[in-house]
Amino acid sequence: MDESKKVDAGEAAFLETVKREGTEADNLVADARAATEAEHKLTLIQGLKRYPKAVLWSLLISTCIIMTGFDVVLLGSFYGLPQFNEKYGVQLPDGSYTIKTAWQAGLSNGGKIGEIIGLSLNGWAMERFGCRKTSIAALSCLMGFIALSVFAQNIQMLLVGQIFCGCCFGVFETLTVTYAAELAPVSLRPVLTAYVNLCWVIGQIIGSGTLRGVLDMEGQIAYRLPFALQWVWPLPLITGIIFAPESPWWLVRKGNTEQARRTIGRLFSKATDDELDNTLAMMIHTNEFEKSVSAGTAYVDCFKGVDRRRTEIACGVWMIQNLCGSAFMGYSTFFLQQAGVPVSASFDLSIGQYGLGMFGTISSWFLMAKIGRRPLYWGGLTILAILLFIIGGMGSIPRSNKGGSYAVGAMLLIYTAVYDATVGPVCYTLVSEIPSTRLRAKTVVLSRIAYNCVAIINASIMPIFLNTESLNWGAKVGYFWGGMCTLCVVWTYFRCPEPRGRTYGELDVLFANKVSARAFAQTDADQFAGHDGAVAEKVAQTVPQ
Numbered sequence: 001m002d003e004s005k006k007v008d009a010g011e012a013a014f015l016e017t018v019k020r021e022g023t024e025a026d027n028l029v030a031d032a033r034a035a036t037e038a039e040h041k042l043t044l045i046q047g048l049k050r051y052p053k054a055v056l057w058s059l060l061i062s063t064c065i066i067m068t069g070f071d072v073v074l075l076g077s078f079y080g081l082p083q084f085n086e087k088y089g090v091q092l093p094d095g096s097y098t099i100k101t102a103w104q105a106g107l108s109n110g111g112k113i114g115e116i117i118g119l120s121l122n123g124w125a126m127e128r129f130g131c132r133k134t135s136i137a138a139l140s141c142l143m144g145f146i147a148l149s150v151f152a153q154n155i156q157m158l159l160v161g162q163i164f165c166g167c168c169f170g171v172f173e174t175l176t177v178t179y180a181a182e183l184a185p186v187s188l189r190p191v192l193t194a195y196v197n198l199c200w201v202i203g204q205i206i207g208s209g210t211l212r213g214v215l216d217m218e219g220q221i222a223y224r225l226p227f228a229l230q231w232v233w234p235l236p237l238i239t240g241i242i243f244a245p246e247s248p249w250w251l252v253r254k255g256n257t258e259q260a261r262r263t264i265g266r267l268f269s270k271a272t273d274d275e276l277d278n279t280l281a282m283m284i285h286t287n288e289f290e291k292s293v294s295a296g297t298a299y300v301d302c303f304k305g306v307d308r309r310r311t312e313i314a315c316g317v318w319m320i321q322n323l324c325g326s327a328f329m330g331y332s333t334f335f336l337q338q339a340g341v342p343v344s345a346s347f348d349l350s351i352g353q354y355g356l357g358m359f360g361t362i363s364s365w366f367l368m369a370k371i372g373r374r375p376l377y378w379g380g381l382t383i384l385a386i387l388l389f390i391i392g393g394m395g396s397i398p399r400s401n402k403g404g405s406y407a408v409g410a411m412l413l414i415y416t417a418v419y420d421a422t423v424g425p426v427c428y429t430l431v432s433e434i435p436s437t438r439l440r441a442k443t444v445v446l447s448r449i450a451y452n453c454v455a456i457i458n459a460s461i462m463p464i465f466l467n468t469e470s471l472n473w474g475a476k477v478g479y480f481w482g483g484m485c486t487l488c489v490v491w492t493y494f495r496c497p498e499p500r501g502r503t504y505g506e507l508d509v510l511f512a513n514k515v516s517a518r519a520f521a522q523t524d525a526d527q528f529a530g531h532d533g534a535v536a537e538k539v540a541q542t543v544p545q
Contacts, residue, residue: 032282035275035279036503039185039186044191051188051268053267054183054185054268055192057267058179058180061131061175061241061244062180062192063233066199067169070203070230072204073203075108078211078223079104081222083217085099087220088152103155107158110162111162111166112459114162114163114165114166114170116452117167118138118170122170122445126178127441127442131247132246134171134175139237139241142168143231143234145165145168146161148161148165150224151224177431177444183245190373193428193429194364194368194429197425197427201354204354210226210229212348245266248260249283249437252284253287261276261277264276286437286527289527293508294439298442302442302443306511307435307439310434310511311443313434313517314447316495316496319454320381320427325388325481327458328388331462349413352413356420360416360418361421361424364422364424367422368500373500374497374500374517380422384422391412391415392479394407394475430499437504465477498517498521503527506533507525508533509535510535513533515535524536
């Protein structure tokens with residue numbers, strides 16, 4: 001038999017599934033190809049005009065992350081609040097109060113453990129119930145769990161509240177970016193996914209501003225009020241999400257193609273019937289292509305075949321957020337205080353630091369569109385490594401030199417601006433684009449769990465590095481993080497690919513054909529050329545890596 005007429009088992013399964021859907025295979029492939037070509041031609045401005053509702057719904061659900069950023073700032077800052085320490089801490093010989101180091105670690109890591117539990121549940125719940133129902137359930141539970149923190153009578157009750165609230169926050173940490181990735185066309189993906197990072201920063205700014213406002217309050221209201229303000233978010237969000245569309249990719253995976261088509265119509269402004277059919281065909285074709293390569297949707301399938309590499313990349317880019325020295329980022333106020341800056345002024349500077357983060361995240365939208373994900377991520381890490389080594393060098397200056405402490409604080413502010421323009425937001429885009437559509441929710445969950453595990457380690461080692469009773473390295477810890485960041489630079493160069501401008505089907509083809517990370521940008525991919533698609537290296541249009 002002529003080789004060109006053979007149809008492998010995967011392609012045969014795809015054709016059979018298509019026929020069961022009542023659509024001719026040739027027509028579906030032609031429609032899917034047309035939708036793919038249309039996505040490639042769609043510019044950012046055109047995407048905003050044609051998918052305004054997709055943008056608005058994505059922004060709404062991403063707002064859940066603002067609550068998480070708000071909560072993260074609260075607990076760490078409460079350790080310096082006398083009213084909080086008097087209620088939950090122990091009295092020192094000088095009459096002041098403090099939270100024991102063990103309890104500080106327990107409260108901080110308790111929230112992280114709760115997030116890991118919530119992340120694990122979210123991977124299962126999103127695939128079973130969809131993004132919309134899962135987010136509503138998590139928000140409803142959060143309203144009850146917040147009460148544990150607001151009315152905690154002892155530190156043990158406060159720990160329980162942090163763990164339970166952490167479960168809900170863990171859901172939002174991955175659901176938001178997954179939902180954004182599945183609603184957006186190619187041109188809007190970097191903006192909507194990186195917006196999740198902006199929501200983190202907005203939450204931290206609101207939290208810092210709230211804490212600045214309660215510094216002069218007397219009694220328990222100083223810490224109970226910030227906890228209670230978390231009740232502001234869930235009810236309005238639930239009200240909005242009730243009317244939000246479900247992910248059309250999830251509906252296709254569940255076989256509900258008619259509802260998926262109606263949902264696309266809700267997201268795609270003034271779309272013609274042909275455009276709706278073409279977009280739906282692209283989703284069906286991509287789903288069946290992925291099934292022919294890897295049929296499973298369980299957690300274990302993330303570690304099989306081509307998906308194992310995709311899971312490694314997603315976990316790697318999110319772990320790097322903690323491995324590149326970001327744990328050092330929040331200590332700029334510490335070094336400024338060493339230089340003699342008043343506590344209140346250093347607190348104001350921390351708010352300014354988050355403002356730099358906002359500016360950096362917004363600038364990343366344009367940088368990703370201009371130079372791509374991989375160069376921006378790798379270049380950002382390279383600059384961060386250099387900054388960390390400079391900070392380490394400044395740590396060798398005698399601490400009596402106030403100018404050295406000012407310089408360290410300033411360098412950490414520069415570090416924040418670079419981080420939030422590169423590694424911080426680009427990570428969210430990469431972890432949402434790299435997984436296959438069928439395993440996206442679970443792959444993103446696994447990568448966030450890996451992130452949290454490193455975060456727990458960081459929370460444990462940073463006090464040892466800086467505590468005067470332990471290593472007392474001060475700014476010299478920049479050498480350690482500079483070395484770690486250098487390792488991240490090397491890993492990124494060899495393992496992190498460039499997904500810019502690719503549809504999910506094209507990414508499937510590149511991974512199925514085991515194209516190296518450094519060759520992703522120079523390789524054309526055709527998902528309509530059989531079971532494994534087809535790849536061809538570009539010659540004239542090489543994108544520098």
